[in-house]
Amino acid sequence: MLRIKNLHSKIDGIEILKGLNLEINPGEIHAIMGPNGSGKSTLAKTIAGHPAYQITDGSIHYGEKLLNVLDPDERSHLGIFLAFQYPLEIPGVTNEDFIRFAYNAKMKFEGKEEVDPINFLKLLLEKMQLVGMNQKFLARNVNEGFSGGEKKKNEILQMALLNSSLGILDETDSGLDIDALKVISIALNKIFNQDKSFLLITHYNRILEYIKPDFVHVMVNGKIVKTGGADLALDLEKKGYEEVI
Amino acid sequence: MSDYKNELIESLVNDDYKYGFETRIEADRIKPGLNEKSIREISNKKMEPAFMLEFRLKSYKKWLQMQEPDWALVNYEKTKYQDLVYYSSPKSKKKLKSLDEVDPEIRKTFEKLGISLNEQKRLTNVAVDAVFDSVSIATTFKSDLAKAGVIFCPISEAVIQYPSLVKKYLGKVVPSGDNFFAALNSAVFSDGSFCYIPKNTVCPLELSTYFRINDKESGQFERTLNIAEEKSRVSYLEGCTAPQFSETQLHAAVVELLAFKNAEIKYSTVQNWYSGDEQGKGGVYNFVTKRGICSGENAKISWTQVETGSSVTWKYPSCVLVGKNTTGEFYSVALTNNYQQADTGTKMIHIGNYTKSKVISKGISAGSSKNTYRGLIKINPKANGSKNYTQCDSLLLGKKSKASTIPYLQSSNPSSKVEHEASTSQIGEDQLFYFLQRGINVENAISLILSGFCQEIFTKLPMEFAIEADKLLSLKLEGSIG
Helix, strand or coil: CEEEEEEEEEECCEEEEEEEEEEECCCCEEEEECCCCCCHHHHHHHHHCCCCEEEEEEEEEECCEEHHHCCHHHHHHCCEEEECCCCCCCCCCEHHHHHHHHHHHHHHHCCCCCCCHHHHHHHHHHHHHHHCCCCHHHHCECCCCCCHHHHHHHHHHHHHHHCCCEEEEECCCCCCCHHHHHHHHHHHHHHCCCCCEEEEECCCCHHHHHCCCCEEEEEECCEEEEEECHHHHHHHHHHCHHHHC | CCHHHHHHHHHHHCCCCCCCCCCCCCEEECCCCCCHHHHHHHHHHCCCCHHHHHHHHHHHHHHHCCCCCCCCCCCCCCCCHHHCECCEEECCCCCCCCHHHCCHHHHHHHHHCCCCCCHHHCCCCEEEEEEECCEEEEECCHHHHHHCCCEEEEHHHHHHHCHHHHHHHCCCCCCCCCCHHHHHHHHHCCCCEEEEECCCCECCCEEEEEEECCCCCECECCEEEEEECCCCEEEEEEEEECCCCCCEEEECCEEEEEECCCCEEEEEEEECCCCCCCCCCCEEEEEEEEEEEECCCCCEEEEEEEECCCCEEEECCEEEECCCCCEEEEEEEEEECCCCEEEEEEEEEECCCCCEEEEEEEEEECCCCEEEEEEEEEECCCCCCCEEEEEEEEEEECCCCEEEEEEEEEECCCCCEEEEEEEEEEECHHHHHHHHHCCCCHHHHHHHHHHHHHHHHHCCCCHHHHHHHHHHHHHHHHCCCC
């Protein structure tokens, strides 16, 4: 499904990814761990197509499509969802409108009929229950006045609505209290199925106790240097990166 | 900022100015230059009564002693006043008896602008006065309005037909020596609209003036006078466009509003003068003085403006709240792009007891433009229990544009309350990426942001124009994307 070969990517002239290889198949959950500055977020943003990150070599394929040449919105329509580490605040745009526009953009891409605001609200409220979000966050501007936890829930809400096939979760667990982590993990498990895959970027084993990864990768200096099963994460937490790799 | 982003923003903001065409038409113009002789010639051409010539000459003398203001945050090459043509009028062979006799070329011009001079095809409930260069071409629905006692006509006609009204009120709200541009306007003003709503009358139609600069070398100096007698009500809208010339053009207008006891005037502007090209060449200098006086108790004046055009804007629609319990409002959206510069805002002068004012200003800056809100709230010592609320929001698109907020607060009355809120937000690369990552394309992202940001102002526009204003803003930023 996702095939990354020898990926090199730079920002502001500095190479961050230095020949990264990764393959993720449907039904698989992958976790990427690694010390600060190893390029984990760069990988997430490069896959999603952030304009500041430039691919200098290698390829990213999603299904049959070569992502390198596609705009970020096209990648989104193909099923790639990036749950941001720091979800952005959008002044003047209500959360409800934002999510509806996103949903209808996808409907349009798939040649389906767009949903009017009234019917969309029903759909939205249903999914909000899944992530345990209060309705009051719909009328607020996107992520404005949201707590850290609410921002992360809002990301997962969007992923659920867009029904994306690849969820890239960039430190979704960071800054969450235990209850919020639990709610979000349960929601993620409900969203997950054999046609989907997750790429979890994390520093902690904690979230992996709720969402069992099939593979754990260790990333250092722009490359994946070690791959193992769920046990690797435990090992890392006990011994630290230096000893394990 | 990455190239990708720059390209994106550039493709968004490179709009095609669809009103930039020029109508080729024979014009009756006077020689360039400003002096007593040219002023006498204007007055003579308009067959004005003596008091008008006197008013003009007095204003001219004041103007000669004044300096062009330089305190606004705008840089521009000063107009060469002696090179301008101060009167230009489409040549017409005979006096028009009906709207059908309007020159077909001019009629076509207005049709192209979406303004129908044909009463059959009228916009719902809107009477239009169309001003082409210096001269009012046609006023629709005059007879319908007359039935209600409302006078709505070109001011040049009012000078002749209702001289006592004009003499009584002209220059009473904006004195001819008020400022450099007001003095210039008072000396040479060409045409504009006159509107008089008698006592106890709700104006049955939305009144609208549509201004069009066509002539290349002529300045446009229109004058609007709007009087709402006791317990009357009127809503007025002006729209402006100009052809695309590489030279700059000067537009120095004066608008005077007078609301008596219990009267209400709502004055809306959708300004889309040519704003110059992407390099900042050409465009209209929009130096305008707009002021309203709420003279009687409970009177209300409300300004709404959507400013999207002009290369330089210098404009502060104001309210002087004299009567007890009067209300002044100012709602503004000012959008600047490329090299446009806007220094705009309002003045609210609280004189009477329990006067209230509200100011909501939204500035959007894109490209390398400069956008400044400048506002004065003045509470006089005797204005007991007065209140002001001001909110200024700025939105920056990209990283090259600038926004400034300059509020002046002068409160001399301890029982009064003044509130000011301001915010600045930026839509940068990361926010746009957030939209894109969710599958929302750039065009939709920008239009969502703009609609949300400006909604509060658009709801204040007459319904017929709210949708148009929304479209206009998107067009200004979206370029080819319709």
